[in-house]
Amino acid sequence: MRVLIDMDGVLADFEGRFLEIWRETYPKRPFIPLEERTTFYLSHQYPRQYTADIIDILSAPNFFSSLPPIDNAIHALSQLEQLDIDLFICTSPFHYYEHCVVEKYQWIDRYLGSHWIPRMILTGDKTVVDADFLVDDKGDITGVATPSWEQIIYDFPANRTVQSKKRMTWGNWEEVLLPLIA
Amino acid sequence: MRVLIDMDGVLADFEGRFLEIWRETYPKRPFIPLEERTTFYLSHQYPRQYTADIIDILSAPNFFSSLPPIDNAIHALSQLEQLDIDLFICTSPFHYYEHCVVEKYQWIDRYLGSHWIPRMILTGDKTVVDADFLVDDKGDITGVATPSWEQIIYDFPANRTVQSKKRMTWGNWEEVLLPLIA
Numbered sequence: 126m127r128v129l130i131d132m133d134g135v136l137a138d139f140e141g142r143f144l145e146i147w148r149e150t151y152p153k154r155p156f157i158p159l160e161e162r163t164t165f166y167l168s169h170q171y172p173r174q175y176t177a178d179i180i181d182i183l184s185a186p187n188f189f190s191s192l193p194p195i196d197n198a199i200h201a202l203s204q205l206e207q208l209d210i211d212l213f214i215c216t217s218p219f220h221y222y223e224h225c226v227v228e229k230y231q232w233i234d235r236y237l238g239s240h241w242i243p244r245m246i247l248t249g250d251k252t253v254v255d256a257d258f259l260v261d262d263k264g265d266i267t268g269v270a271t272p273s274w275e276q277i278i279y280d281f282p283a284n285r286t287v288q289s290k291k292r293m294t295w296g297n298w299e300e301v302l303l304p305l306i307a
Numbered sequence: 308m309r310v311l312i313d314m315d316g317v318l319a320d321f322e323g324r325f326l327e328i329w330r331e332t333y334p335k336r337p338f339i340p341l342e343e344r345t346t347f348y349l350s351h352q353y354p355r356q357y358t359a360d361i362i363d364i365l366s367a368p369n370f371f372s373s374l375p376p377i378d379n380a381i382h383a384l385s386q387l388e389q390l391d392i393d394l395f396i397c398t399s400p401f402h403y404y405e406h407c408v409v410e411k412y413q414w415i416d417r418y419l420g421s422h423w424i425p426r427m428i429l430t431g432d433k434t435v436v437d438a439d440f441l442v443d444d445k446g447d448i449t450g451v452a453t454p455s456w457e458q459i460i461y462d463f464p465a466n467r468t469v470q471s472k473k474r475m476t477w478g479n480w481e482e483v484l485l486p487l488i489a
Contacts, residue, residue, distance in 0.1 A: 127435065127451065211451045213435065222412045222424065230404045242404065242431065249425030253309065253395065255437040255452060269309065269393045270437065 126209075126306050127256040129246070130202070132216035134262035135279045137192035137232060143167060146182050162283040165263050184221035189228035190235075197295035199236055210306055215246045215254055215261075258305065260293070277302055308391075308488050309438040311428070312384070314398035316444035317461045319374035319414060325349060328364050344465040347445050366403035371410035376418055379477035384419060392488055397428045397436055397443075440487065442475070459484055 133139035140159055148156055157170055164170040167179050182188060205212055214233060219225040226247060233241050246254055251261070252268030259272070262279040264287040266272070278284055278292045293301035315321035322341055330338055339352055346352040349361050364370060387394055396415060401407040408429060415423050428436055433443070434450030441454070444461040446469040448454070460466055460474045475483035 213432070218412075220424070223409060226408045226412055226429075227405065230400075230408055242402070244431060245429070246431075246435070247408075247427070247429040249427060250395070253428070253437050255435050255455065273437065 127211040127213070127258075128205070128302075128306055129213050129215035129251070129254060129256045129259040129261075129274060131259070131261035131263070131279065132214055132229060132232075133192070134195075134281055135260055136195060136198045136202070136214070136236075137189070138195050139192055140167075140281070142188070142192045143179075143182060146188075147179075150182070151178070160282050162281070163286075164283055165265075180221065183219055184223065184225070186224045187228070189219075189225050190231050192232065194236055195295060201295040201298055202237060208307055213244045213246050213254075213256070214241065215248065215251055215256075215259065217249055217251065218247050258302070260302065277305075309393040309395070309440075310387070310484075310488055311395050311397035311433070311436060311438045311441040311443075311456060313441065313443035313445070313461065314396055314411060314414075315374070316377075316463055317442055318377060318380045318384070318396070318418075319371070320377050321374055322349075322463070324370070324374045325361075325364060328370075329361075332364070333360070342464050344463070345468075346465055347447075362403065365401055366405065366407070368406045369410070371401070371407050372413050372417075374414065377477060381418055383477040383480055390489055395426045395428050395436075395438070396423065397430065397433055397438075397441065399431055399433065400429050440484070442484065459487075 130136065140162065144156060144159060162170060168176045171179060216229060218229065229247065230242060230245065233245055248254060250268035251259065251266055252270040252272045256274040258277055259274040260277045260279055262281045262284055264284040266276065276290055278287055278290045280292050280294050291301055312318065322344065326338060326341060344352060350358045353361060398411060400411065411429065412424060412427065415427055430436060432450035433441065433448055434452040434454045438456040440459055441456040442459045442461055444463045444466055446466040448458060458472055460469055460472045462474050462476050473483055
């Protein structure tokens with residue numbers, strides 16, 4: 126049994142932190158509350174004239190390292206580690222990789238511990254990673270291959286239009302994910 | 308058809324650059340000529356008292372970004388790109404990841420171009436990446452899974468004791484690799 130865990134939006138609160146910085150940096154501009162987010166990419170829902178400013182926030186030093194853990198994620202992973210399964214962190218880095226990639230390693234090191242570093246997979250295409258399950262908040266994960274894994278959607282407003290997939294948070298993973306893998 | 312290409316020792320001349328820095332930094336110490344290398348890890352063949360100095364070289368800023376391309380590697384990859392196959396760079400970062408991971412992205416960006424960035428896979432375990440072939444200089448690649456890929460050994464003195472695998476360099480890949488994938 127092998128389970129892949131996505132990072133942004135599943136372990137690390139990418140959307141919450143972005144919104145916090147956006148509102149601090151541009152207090153007079155409109156913002157989209159998390160409950161009203163409808164797209165996976167921020168730039169697809171924010172007005173087009175803000176795209177460069179969004180990229181500036183996401184590509185700045187310390188953006189990825191400053192993401193707070195999602196509620197209960199760290200505790201849940203420590204419980205998953207007790208099971209007799211193979212766990213990997215499977216994450217697609219931001220296109221502007223200068224700070225993102227090392228900060229993803231630093232984040233895992235800091236919050237989960239250095240023994241997770243060899244369990245990290247950074248890939249632009251998750252469909253070529255072989256596993257039983259992938260926990261991920263992205264609604265449409267595509268790539269060159271037909272994935273071997275079944276996706277468990279990590280719930281977020283933007284992915285609630287996605288049907289027919291199992292859906293969980295770290296609040297109810299013991300009811301959704303655990304019976305599938307234990 | 309999907310082919311994974313390792314980075315250190317296959318695209319980037321890790322061993323050659325290490326030896327160059329070692330001899331410049333410690334001109335009075337013994338060194339191991341490339342033709343006499345017998346182990347995958349440097350620290351397994353250099354005397355034990357030098358391990359920390361080896362790690363210092365490999366973990367210093369600009370070590371990974373300064374690796375020269377291996378002879379004919381860049382040209383060969385541009386030829387492989389013309390084929391109707393899916394190519395990925397599949398590399399395991401150095402344990403001391405601080406400079407290594409971003410410099411691997413920078414290296415690929417610089418020598419192969421930014422369109423390769425989404426084709427990069429950084430993983431501590433290559434056995435979970437699904438492909439037909441992996442070109443790699445490491446003799447014994449293990450992990451949690453039975454790999455789907457067949458390894459093509461990238462020839463280096465340290466891996467010449469490995470039997471029963473196909474063996475190539477970018478000097479003869481058209482005779483060894485090409486007939487398998489085209």
